Amino acid sequence: MSAKVYRPENWSGLPLESESAQLVGGRCLSCDKVFFPRFNACPSCASRKPMAEVRLSSRGSLYSYSVIHVNSPGFKAPYAVGYVDLPEGPRVFGHLDGWQNGPVTLDTPVEIYAGPIGKGRDGEELISVRFRPLAAERKSAGGA
Amino acid sequence: MANLREVSVIGVGMSRFAKQPEVSIVDLTQAPILDALEDAGVAVGQVQAAYSGSVFGGSSLGQKVLKGIGISSIPILNLENACSSGSSAFREAWLGVASGMYDVSLAFGAEKLTALGGGAFPLSDDIEADQGVLMPAVYAMRARRHMMEYGTTIEQLAKIAVKNHHNSVHNPRAQYQREYTLEEVFNSRMIADPLTILHCCPSGDGAAAVVLAATECSSRLRGKPVKVRASVLQSGLFKNDFRDMTKSDLSYRAAAAAYEMAGLGPEDVDVAEVHDAFTIGELMYYEALGFCAPGDGGRLIDEGATEIGGRIPVNPSGGLLSKGHPVGATGVAQIVEIVNQLRGNCGPRQIAGARIGLTHCTGGGVAGFDHIACTIHLFEQ
Numbered sequence: 001m002s003a004k005v006y007r008p009e010n011w012s013g014l015p016l017e018s019e020s021a022q023l024v025g026g027r028c029l030s031c032d033k034v035f036f037p038r039f040n041a042c043p044s045c046a047s048r049k050p051m052a053e054v055r056l057s058s059r060g061s062l063y064s065y066s067v068i069h070v071n072s073p074g075f076k077a078p079y080a081v082g083y084v085d086l087p088e089g090p091r092v093f094g095h096l097d098g099w100q101n102g103p104v105t106l107d108t109p110v111e112i113y114a115g116p117i118g119k120g121r122d123g124e125e126l127i128s129v130r131f132r133p134l135a136a137e138r139k140s141a142g143g144a
Numbered sequence: 145m146a147n148l149r150e151v152s153v154i155g156v157g158m159s160r161f162a163k164q165p166e167v168s169i170v171d172l173t174q175a176p177i178l179d180a181l182e183d184a185g186v187a188v189g190q191v192q193a194a195y196s197g198s199v200f201g202g203s204s205l206g207q208k209v210l211k212g213i214g215i216s217s218i219p220i221l222n223l224e225n226a227c228s229s230g231s232s233a234f235r236e237a238w239l240g241v242a243s244g245m246y247d248v249s250l251a252f253g254a255e256k257l258t259a260l261g262g263g264a265f266p267l268s269d270d271i272e273a274d275q276g277v278l279m280p281a282v283y284a285m286r287a288r289r290h291m292m293e294y295g296t297t298i299e300q301l302a303k304i305a306v307k308n309h310h311n312s313v314h315n316p317r318a319q320y321q322r323e324y325t326l327e328e329v330f331n332s333r334m335i336a337d338p339l340t341i342l343h344c345c346p347s348g349d350g351a352a353a354v355v356l357a358a359t360e361c362s363s364r365l366r367g368k369p370v371k372v373r374a375s376v377l378q379s380g381l382f383k384n385d386f387r388d389m390t391k392s393d394l395s396y397r398a399a400a401a402a403y404e405m406a407g408l409g410p411e412d413v414d415v416a417e418v419h420d421a422f423t424i425g426e427l428m429y430y431e432a433l434g435f436c437a438p439g440d441g442g443r444l445i446d447e448g449a450t451e452i453g454g455r456i457p458v459n460p461s462g463g464l465l466s467k468g469h470p471v472g473a474t475g476v477a478q479i480v481e482i483v484n485q486l487r488g489n490c491g492p493r494q495i496a497g498a499r500i501g502l503t504h505c506t507g508g509g510v511a512g513f514d515h516i517a518c519t520i521h522l523f524e525q
Contacts, residue, residue: 006275035384037271043382064389066284067337068276075276083285089385093272093511106292118276128275 003116003125010037012055015114015127022058023112023129025090026051036090056092060084062108062131065096074126075118084110084131094129109134148242153523154367155184155355156480161319161468164349165258169201173209173254173351180250184355185366188214191355192246195221197233197253198472200260209254224472227419227507228377229253230352231475231519237356238375247361252353253477255470260347272511279509280344283422284336290390290424291338293439298338300442301423302329305342305465307451308420312462314492317477319348319468343423345463350470352477370483373500374406374522380513387514390439394514395432395506402502402520403434410434413456413522414498415485417478419506420463426450429504430458433520452493460485460493475505475519486525499525 005015013021026038030047038051065082068075080096095117098104115130157179159172181188194215196206206220225232230253237251267273290296306326312318329342355367362369378398387393403409410433418433420426427441435456436444444450450458461467461481464474482501484490501523508516 007271043384063386064285064289066281066288066339068278068281069334069336070278070280072276072278079276081275081277081281081285083389085386091383091385091387093275093277095276106289120274126275 003127004120005114006117006120006126006128007037011114021114023056023092025054025056025088027054034088034090036086036092054088056090057087058112059109059134060086060092060112062096062104062106062110062133063091064106065099065104067099074121079118082131084112092129094131096131096133098133104133149244150359151238151241151356151372152359152362152369153354153372153479153483154357154362154365154369155180155182155186156353156483157183158317158352158473158477158480159350160317161348161350161470161473161477163258163347167349169205169254169256169351170209170212172256172349173252173353174213176351177209177250177252177353178213180353180355183367184357186248186355186357190248191215191218191250192248193219193237193240194250195223195233195237195252197223197225197229197231197251197475198255199224199226199229201254201256201472205254209252215250225508225517226515227421227471228475228505228517228519229472231478231503231505231521232377232517234354234476234479234521235375235377235519238372241356241358248355248357250353250355251476252351253473253475254351255472256349257347257470258349267509270509270511273509277509278336280336280339280422282509283424284339286389286428287338287424290428293390294442296427296442298330299326300445301343301427302326303445304420304423304426305329307445308459308463308465311452311460311493312466315462315467318462318466319346320462320466339422339424345421345465345469348468348470350468350473350477352473352480354476354479354483368487370486371524372521373408373524374402374520376402376405376520377517379517380508380515382512384512390428392428392432392506392514394518395429395504398518398520399433399504402522406522408500408522412500413502414500415460415482415495416456416458416502416504417461417481418458418463418504420459420465421469421507423465426458426463433502433504452495457495460490460495471507475503478503478505479521482523486523
């Protein structure tokens with residue numbers, strides 16, 4: 001089965017091979033604000049200096065999520081999506097594990113890793129951001 | 145602010161909102177425009193500028209629609225602004241007259257969603273849409289957070305669907321026209337947890353049109369004028385980091401601007417059409433529009449305050465949830481309802497003595513935004 005990484009420039013390491021791959025954001029060299037993903041110009045101060053790459057934390061806090069029960073192009077239901085806030089500031093969108101075991105508590109800490117999220121519109125397995133709840137971690141690791 | 149002339153809506157028209165795949169978007173849109181012109185007593189030759197709002201209607205829709213009903217060679221603007229496309233077209237039509245550039249203008253909105261095959265509103269060219277987010281899931285995430293922070297319940301949200309379906313029974317233009325019980329809302333198909341399909345507006349086709357004129361000219365025209373007291377268009381504030389998803393900052397900002405422009409407050413509003421694409425949306429916008437305090441939306445519903453006959457009736461037309469949401473047509477259709485309410489033309493769903501009406505239309509799913517656009521209009525009879 002072929003697989004590809006969604007926007008590989010957003011990762012350090014090799015997300016297909018390593019669970020230790022980390023998200024990479026950008027720090028504005030003029031105003032110091034951190035963004036994910038990187039932008040061509042700073043959305044905060046409009047500086048055009050190329051952003052410095054910054055490795056983002058692998059842990060964050062689950063702000064909210066929803067389990068989607070309808071298929072959409074490339075994504076087979078049910079699947080859960082959510083937002084996680086990182087200590088560096090950015091809020092990251094990704095797919096959530098662990099919801100099959102019952103409701104996941106909001107504000108719970110999650111681990112961020114690269115994993116399959118569905119098939120893209122071209123039918124290839126897509127690797128991107130996934131969240132694994134830490135507080136809800138159970139013996140049978142009900143994740144991806 | 146610049147010296148703006150007072151503008152009135154003098155004619156309104158709208159199609160039935162429904163799945164009507166057999167009708168072309170041009171045919172669907174011409175009839176309500178002609179109805180609005182007839183209502184206004186305005187001949188096609190008197191329309192000095194026209195504004196067409198649509199998301200999926202394709203290029204040059206305005207000219208395609210208008211050429212067959214005797215309107216061409218005037219300024220025509222084709223406008224896309226997500227769910228606020230129609231209301232943004234109205235806002236430009238208002239500005240054209242308020243500025244003194246024109247005396248009479250036309251705004252319409254049109255959409256044929258059955259041409260897209262149905263399902264959730266398609267998002268595209270976006271980092272989150274690429275990864276499988278859907279609009280119902282965005283609202284579902286807001287709902288889950290609102291429930292956690294304020295104790296809002298799924299029953300309170302479901303009551304909004306029940307209310308709006310109850311209202312549309314008396315609206316012959318509405319897509320649904322039947323009552324639903326709380327149990328039916330709970331037991332309908334799950335779309336994006338915790339929202340079942342009856343928490344979501346349907347997909348369909350429709351068009352709506354209004355004729356505007358300078359109030360100083362409107363006495364010479366036949367249509368019964370309803371004054372535009374405020375017209376506000378704002379766009380979302382981009383944020384890459386924390387956002388409180390229980391508060392629509394864009395709608396709060398637009399509401400404050402609209403009330404200031406009109407010199408009115410939420411307590412003055414007698415009837416409102418609010419963007420209820422999802423039940424949680426209506427509840428959050430109660431708070432943004434100042435109909436209750438932040439976090440108190442659930443209590444407002446429990447009190448029955450937003451029912452017809454309540455303190456601040458919301459969506460007597462049935463709203464997007466029941467009247468339907470042909471995206472580009474929605475904002476104009478809201479204005480049609482409010483004008484009809486203020487003229488006292490709404491029959492069994494009439495709000496008695498309504499004098500001040502409000503329309504609120506917001507939408508667009510792009511990563512980093514609450515929504516891309518929001519329009520709020522205030523009207524006075």
